[in-house]
Amino acid sequence: KAGVTQTPRYLIKTRGQQVTLSCSPISGHRSVSWYQQTPGQGLQFLFEYFSETQRNKGNFPGRFSGRQFSNSRSEMNVSTLELGDSALYLCASSLFGTGGNEKLFFGSGTQLSVL
Amino acid sequence: SQQGEEDPQALSIQEGENATMNCSYKTSINNLQWYRQNSGRGLVHLILIRSNEREKHSGRLRVTLDTSKKSSSLLITASRAADTASYFCATDAIGNTPLVFGKGTRLSVIA
Numbered sequence: 001k002a003g004v005t006q007t008p009r010y011l012i013k014t015r016g017q018q019v020t021l022s023c024s025p026i027s028g029h030r031s032v033s034w035y036q037q038t039p040g041q042g043l044q045f046l047f048e049y050f051s052e053t054q055r056n057k058g059n060f061p062g063r064f065s066g067r068q069f070s071n072s073r074s075e076m077n078v079s080t081l082e083l084g085d086s087a088l089y090l091c092a093s094s095l096f097g098t099g100g101n102e103k104l105f106f107g108s109g110t111q112l113s114v115l
Numbered sequence: 116s117q118q119g120e121e122d123p124q125a126l127s128i129q130e131g132e133n134a135t136m137n138c139s140y141k142t143s144i145n146n147l148q149w150y151r152q153n154s155g156r157g158l159v160h161l162i163l164i165r166s167n168e169r170e171k172h173s174g175r176l177r178v179t180l181d182t183s184k185k186s187s188s189l190l191i192t193a194s195r196a197a198d199t200a201s202y203f204c205a206t207d208a209i210g211n212t213p214l215v216f217g218k219g220t221r222l223s224v225i226a
Contacts, residue, residue: 006157033214042203042216042217043158043203045213056212058213090157098213099145101165103163104160106150106159107157108157109156111155
């Protein structure tokens with residue numbers, strides 16, 4: 001069974017641009033969560049999607065958005081990039097997500113650098 | 116805000132020694148999980164312990180949970196150089212909330 005796939009692996013953008021990251025969950029998994037990881041803040045929860053609906057949202061500005069498609073693949077978008085958005089963005093999938101009492105399967109992440 | 120807080124932040128040991136990492140959290144939980152991350156990569160799930168369990172084993176890993184003290188510990192026995200990584204605890208709080216991670220313990224195992 002293929003694992004969680006995130007593309008691209010690395011991304012370099014400049015301030016003010018926007019970026020779209022992609023995540024393909026494990027086949028059969030309906031929940032996709034996104035996390036931002038920085039050295040100072042650790043892993044911060046961005047949002048969770050389940051069956052194309054946003055089920056939970058973290059404390060991030062509206063520049064961060066996401067969506068999930070009918071095949072459970074998910075994308076997250078960051079508009080008007082700031083230097084502080086430089087981070088490793090991690091996607092994780094699971095069968096039932098929040099409240100499911102289950103583990104998360106993580107992708108390798110997208111390393112975003114904003115110059 | 117962070118739910119789990121790991122202690123110590125960094126740990127350096129010799130190969131063959133045991134490594135112990137601790138995690139404290141603030142609210143009531145359904146379960147607590149431990150993950151491992153090699154540098155710059157995704158997290159890998161190690162073990163999940165439910166709130167009604169006190170101890171769990173998986174290979175060289177031993178996890179304990181004390182809900183009265185809101186704390187957990189991860190013990191890695193007979194450590195190897197390949198165990199060098201960051202270890203995170205994550206709490207699944209009661210209520211419809213996402214998994215929340217601590218900032219991790221960086222473990223270095225020296226051959």
